[in-house]
Amino acid sequence: LDRSGTALITGATGMLGSLIARHLVHHHGIRHLLLTSRRGPNAPGATELTTELTNAGAHITLTACDTTNPQQLQTLLTHIHPDHPLTTVIHTAGTLDDALTTNLTPHQLHTVLQPKIDAATNLHHQTRNHPLTHFILFSSAAGLLGAAGQANYAAANTYLDALAHHRHTHGLPATSLAWGAWTDTNGMTAQLTDIDRTRMTRAGVHPLTEHEGLTLFDTTLTLHTPHLAPLRLNPQTLQTQANNHTLPHLLHNLTRTPLPRATTTHTTTNNNLTHTLTTLTPTDQHRTLLDLIRTHTATVLGHTDPHTIDPKRTFREHGFDSLAAIELRNTLNTTTGLHLTATLVFDHPTPEDLTTHLLTQLMP
Known part of the structure; x- marks a missing residue:
């Protein structure tokens, strides 16, 4: 990461956004951060986050911005100091509004798609003239493996994955990270019940600890691949699913090949x-x-x-x-x-x- 440049983090007052902001300052030595979310300084924990990072020697700008609105995003980018140009974009913003596919309403679709798709599209177009070295999209494994009750969320994240491939094809920096769940219960995963967490574990996907997630994040910075899936998988569970012919096709190469499934x-x-x-x-x-x-x-x-x-x-x-x-x-x-x-x-x-x-x- 370019320490002399400015790093923009969307959804910066959320659990993952604030965690990444702290990591960039304390671990990577980033000194210029442009942090944005819908509520900005009025979000819970925003003052504490700004104070902590400022005391660590970073210059922090925390502002409210609806990045799904191209005019607001354009205004935000014009205020970046030319001595510290925008070099890193990390798009962590997102929200959930779960329902079975047959029950999804237009409101639930818009609520989930906009902060992912519209914001990412605006970032893609409006940062074209900035000297970016990193354009990182926080996607979800729901788009790769499917997730019960999250058709809207899966679609939104699949768009991020496709956008990363598109940018990569055109020689632009791009990485879409299809994260599994994290153990922290203060973010979007706060909505998960014990039944939901048990269901995820039975599927073979275990939540990532903060240390595991940040270690994987640092690993992705060393790779030149547009689409990665930072996941913690249970091989034993995956093998059981393979034997029962219920394993998602994408994960078949991670197990011993089971006998061909009988048609009867x-x-x-x-x-x-x-x-x-x-x-x-x-x-x-x-x-x-x-x-x-x-x-x-x-x-x-x-x-x-x-x-x-x-x-x-x-x-x-x-x-x-x-x-x-x-x-x-x-x-x-x-x-x-x-x-x-x-x-x-x-x-x-x-x-x-x-x-x-x-x-x-x-x-x-």
Whole structure:
């Protein structure tokens, strides 16, 4: 990084933005920072951030700017001192407004797409005449691997990845970092519930500590690649997914190659379960299937003991949301070989109700 130049950080009062600002000053010796966010000096922690970095010897300009507005961004850039030209852009701004794809509203799309897409596009065009050495976009692994309930967020970050490739093709500095989640709970991840965190861990992606994230950030500065994914993956979990044929295709080369997936997997699963049920009395059929549902329900909720799942309490009372409902539906599809609806647990609201329904499907 150019210590004599100015580094611009968007979303600078957010968790990642402020963390990177501190890292540039304390670790990289950057002395001229232009920090911006929608609330600027009025954001929580802004005064403390400015004071700390100023005391460390840096010249800090912290201002409110809507970088999705090209006029505001242009005004911001014209105030950069010519003796310390803009050499580094780090775009960390972003927000979440999760929903299942079928429920996304125009408001949820605009809320999430604008701070990512519009701001990055404006930065791309309006910094063309500045002597940039680094143009770093904070993207997300959601755009690479998918993330339940985050279709809008995934699309927004995929745009950042594509923009980095576009700039790279035209000989402009560009790096899009498709981050995994961080352990800090003060930023966007503050919205995550324990169920959400358990779901991420089951997917094989573990949150990054502050030290791990900053170390990976420094590593990316040494590479000349437009698109990188700083992730902490669990190889054992990935191998289990590969064996179960549920591993995202992008990660296949990180595991031992499993046997080719049989085209009759669902049919075989259905036949095996149906055969087991046909050897049992009606009472045992019901109990076996209920135990299966309680076990999968406990797994989705992050419980170790399926007996904590009350068969007569609704899934909502147990803590289910739309994402948990989809996950249970997908698991039961794999286990039973059936093609169940996305509204399964809402149409059959208790484990008992769901057991009765599945019995009618498996043992008509």
